[in-house]
């Protein structure tokens with residue numbers, strides 16, 4: 253059994269998230285307009301961008317750690333009970349660190 257397919261999928265997801273994050277950062281650093289009503293609206297947008305950004309950063313960390321586990325050869329092993337997580341679960345949730353029983 254090989255995790256090569258999952259690795260490719262994780263790498264693709266990582267690339268997507270990283271490009272999303274860099275476009276979020278670009279939006280956030282764009283100059284703000286002078287109008288005070290628009291500024292208030294922009295601050296709200298910034299908060300939304302922050303929330304999405306934090307979520308994206310979190311997802312990137314999770315995927316990077318899954319890729320590191322693949323590199324270290326410990327991928328697919330439940331970090332709680334040490335049993336195999338199982339390919340079916342990993343195909344559904346490639347970043348899973350726990351088997352179905354322990355995840356609950």
Ligand SMILES: [Zn+2]
Pocket residue numbers: 330331332333334335350351352353354355
């Ligand atoms: Zn387990």
